[in-house]
Amino acid sequence: MDLVLQLLFTGIGIGAVYALVALGFVLIFRATNVVNFAQGEFSMVAAYLMVVFSVDLGWPYWLSFLIALAGMALLGVIFNLGVYYPLRHRTYLPVIIATIGASILLSNSVLAIYGPQPQVLQGWFDTPGIQLGPVYLDSQYLLIIAVTILLVLFNFWFFEKTLLGKKLQATSQDKEMASLLGISVSTMIMITFIYSAVLGGLAGILVAPVLFVSIQMGSTIALKAFAATIIGGFGDVTGAIIGGLALGVIETFGAAYISVPYKDGFAFLVLIAFLIFRPQGIFGERVAEKA
């Protein structure tokens, strides 16, 4: 039982990272009808920005954190203007290919600067964790879970309670109608890219001390997050969060009870099962109604 609780904690912690990246996938997909294949690279770039500011330059952790997030917001702007905006009147295919291109550009740029050697980033806290009864709570996982809870609450408030959130929803549901009402569609999509880049960056910064900071970390996280969005029901915000958490828990338990080397495989087994038996995902029907 102790082990179960311990695994549950770790699984939710890693699942929260998948959930944050999955949320970025879903928000951009709903706003532009395109899957952003560079979403994982947002996490990777943010982690390297932390390495630059906190490790290389030795700035305080919190300051590096804020500057890295600001850098991600800027990357969101550049990404929108450089990758999406010129192709916005085309079909989804050129845009998807452009996001794949951007993903390759980002990872190879980092590779050219830092080389293939993984970098190490310290966690936010000096204390590694606390023992709570039978369960050891790692401080970085606690932080990840806390930040994810806050962001999910913020996300709900922003999209359901503010007029700007409603305008973003309107834009994702019918761009032409939104523009007829005077909603600036290009501004709404810009906001979506900024928000998604910051979400992805946050996930990368939070998970970096748990993993190594490497060129591949983006694609690994993105594949899991992509699986999470399909499991949750593509295009559904709640689905992305539930799917991310479920995936984290499943692969942690799979690794502990079945096989450690196949840890990454469990996520994709679940994905395949969903694609066969419930391709619309957990919350899929609601998406169909919204479409």
Added chain:
Amino acid sequence: MPLLEIRNLVVRYGEIEALRGITIAVEQGQVVTLLGANGAGKSTTLRAISGLEKPASGDILFDGHSIAGLGPEAIVRLGISHVPEGRRVFPGLTVKENIMLGASNRKVSASQISREADAMFDLFPDIRTFSNALGWTLSGGQLQMVAVARGLMAKPRLLLLDEPSLGLAPVIVQAVFRIISQIRKDTTVLLVEQNARMGLSVADHGFVLETGRIVLGGKPDELWGNEAIAAAYLGGHAKARA
């Protein structure tokens, strides 16, 4: 000076010329109805006015200033509100949220918009009870009410209404047209209709479009009086039997 003046407007979809040089004027305070068969260019005319289609040539003057080539976001800020064909109510937002977003062209606070949206239900009492229902749950008539209410939230000087009667039961059509005759007290309306009888019943002036050209224009009485036109476009045979 007319509120809206369209001069020799040509709109092309690729090779196809949807509008082949139309000229119409809408005076302040009027209801003007565009009639015509499917594909005559009625919706294209409205889409060109609201900026969804770019004119190939010709000009569109609003209040004496050219708006041809401006984007839809800029045009609605000038005071032209377009309620498009098919209602286009946001399916995942509630009725009240849909109506509130109609004020996106004006700089007013969210609480002010919320009050104005509540006041809008006085004009549309039938949808008041559905205030918190999501768009996709509504019937065609309710969607039309929401679409018109949302269009009015822009506080337009000119309201463009595209086929408000399409697909609605006769009773609902009458309700929609009662609302149009109320709206006209404060707002100039350019109405597109296939239902000629209803369309002309509220109009000060009517135009008949045929394959991208204006073939006839005049007061509703004059249009009814033209037998050939009445037979072809206005259901003249039915009138003759009646």
